[in-house]
Amino acid sequence: MTDLNPADGILAHDLDRAHVFHSWSAQAALNPFVIAGGSGSTIWDYDGKHYLDFSSQLVNTNIGHQHPAVVNAIKAQADLLTTVAPAHGNLARGEAAKRILGLAGPRFGKVFFTNGGADANENAIRMARLTTGRDKVLSTYRSYHGNTGAAVVATGDWRRVPNEFARGHVHFFGPFSYRTEFWSDSPEQESERALRHLERVIQSEGPSSIAVILLETIPGTAGVLVPPPGYLEGVRALADRYDIVLIFDEVMCGFGRTGEWFAWQGSAVAESPVIPDLITFAKGVNSGYVPVGGVIISESIANAFEHEVFPGGLTYSGHPLAMASIVGALDAMESEGIVRNAASVGAEHIGPGLAALAEKHPMIGEVRGVGVFWALDLVDDPATRAPISTAVIGQLKKELKTRGLLPFAADNRIHVVPPCIVTPDEVAQALDIYDEAFTAVTA
Template sequence: MTDDSTGDDLDALAYELDRAHVFHSWSAQASLHPMVIAGGAGSTVWDHAGNRYLDFSSQLVNTNIGHQHPAVVAGITRQAELLTTVAPVHANLTRGRAAERILDRAGEPFSKVFFTNGGADANENAIRMARLHTGHDKVLSMYRSYHGNTGAAVVATGDWRRIPNEYARAHVHFFGPYLYRSDFWAQTPEQESERALRHLARVVEAEGPQSIAAILIETIPGTAGVLVPPPGYLDGVRELATRHGIVLIFDEVMAGFGRTGEWFAFQGFGVVPDLVTFAKGVNSGYVPAGGVVIPPQIAASFDERVFPGGLTYSGHPLAMGSIVAALDAMSEEGIVENAAEIGRSVLGPGLEELASRHPSIGEVRGVGVFWALEFVSDAATREPLPAAGIGAIKTALIERGLLPFTADNRVHVVPPCIVTPDEVRTALAIYDEALTALDL
């Protein structure tokens, strides 16, 4: 490329280099046509040619603070000028401050943070802690779930990605609540909660409570469809785990740090787990980071014996600097509160109104800035809209300047927590225009 290269030239080069040399995740490589992203700010991204898109995917539901937040960029820069790397065996002030800020937001009874490189290895190490703490082996998790792409995490996952990767031991799956497509013939949220809990209790009984180390669930299953649990369900899981001495792990990799209008999604349900895993929103993915939030009784299991886990980049200082800056900015700017208000007053009502005019939207569900539109080809039978239909919706949205998150027969509406009412209204108009053009 030369100094007079155009934006179109740079987009073409980026695409060419990607297709020549980059191996993409979860994809058949020959059919890929990745969009080029050159930059971003707030809730918007753009390519080299200047085409702009409202990012209502938050990339992979992680840019909670938006793109290129100046406070987070400055926090990374300050740390880079001071110390770019340090082994996890050493104490480091920025790491300590990051842990302190996470624990302040998690609340009682949590006292320690084990840092990882992302959400998958956070779940991996939480499973390891639970097994060692209890002396038991089995891990129960939902079929409708995603917990990451490492050995135990991907087998704990319930969706199709588990099946070609089932190499880890002692994993058992169960059905969680999903009233729109109830596995329990339920007609009300209360029935769904009661029957899903009875199903889980029977799985625990059949597997043998004395053999179970952990129940691992996403507080709100995200990739599986933003499945907000019905009233009483999480309370019932908590009671079941407590009764049998099972460690209850809430995976908040996607739902945590403002996504639901709470610092942690579990705080909106009044149910406290034994371990919490996190990543994504803790620093909006500016530098890879994740971790496990640990209470004293589990941390104490490793006071006199070695915890057999660790990562070279655990608590990496650039990641820690980004966490401190992100959480401080989110507090100072009321970003979590904004997510709650946007969901309550603008996004939720707007999506419900959209559904009232488009019969292809079978259900709207969500909270904060964490929503899903489930599309059907027949409203009466609830037959899922085929993949070609979702593909057409995705294309139509991108053509109109909105970057969506799609999965199965759904469009997930997951903007950054900093999104404004006007940006939401613009996005709602784009959804409406695209669905009208497609006659859906």
């Protein structure tokens, strides 16, 4: 940690409030937390106070803050070539695509690089529409797919409503046993009824009009909703039955977050891998060190554009600094066993620790998750499962931050989403902080 000047923190805050327009916010009430630096699972402010980053910022710093392998890869590429047009070849881009395809498996043939997760979903939808000749996009109400034209309308939560300018979007309810829409009394029944609901939506909309089913493999911002047994297999079967392209959005849940390279590869979501036709990614592929995203394209869809022009592109597609950061990140994650660490820490420390917290604090209605991807569903009453208020969430956030933990909160939930490199000792420290904060709020 370099020498810190508290005056710089005041200046950063004042400049932000004077000149920066923030996303998803009413601007007048903002009081942004200023971060001076970070390392691993920790960040600090200009007063030198350290915080465990159990938000991973926006659930993207999977490799942690300032990992030297990624920083050095960016520096080396900057010395060599800082930018290149996407029409040209570039070694870093080819190496990044090769590594990603190696992790995705043999059914995938190409990678289209974008600037982030939203335009990854945008272009995946475009590919599905062009290859099927159909228009409609089916996605769930409990979802977030990004803030561009089609992606934000594919999104199911409240952010869609002021932005519904794209055409051809239809929403359905995915499974969520704890707050079931289907009056189910078991995960298996929830899966069966959710699949029946989806098939009826497909039939009612007209299968010949539907290009794509777009799903977050594990919906993240909506609450870390691990799918119940048989659900993804059933969606794959419906997509095959009605000749619909299946896209898995792995922007948040991919690249180690669930203790697997991709969430769809893990036993937490299906007995055996349910392989989509397109995979969208961003965030964890390079932990956000340089903005990047992309679409992993199956051989069959990639082949459709061998002699037909794909009508899409981005000036910074495959930007060399971003590509170098991917290579640096994925190589380090492989050599250092970072994905294995996420799996073991989640199974042996985070999961049991959060379950113990739930036993102690009735406010925690349900604990759900896998790897370093967890959510605490907070309730006023465990019997009715009525969600706690935003005021209580605000109080809880304040208590956590005061005790040195930066949380991720959404609706009535606290998401426990540290970097994949988090250690058992850091988890133990965080669990103590969560315990103290819940105790304080309850008192």
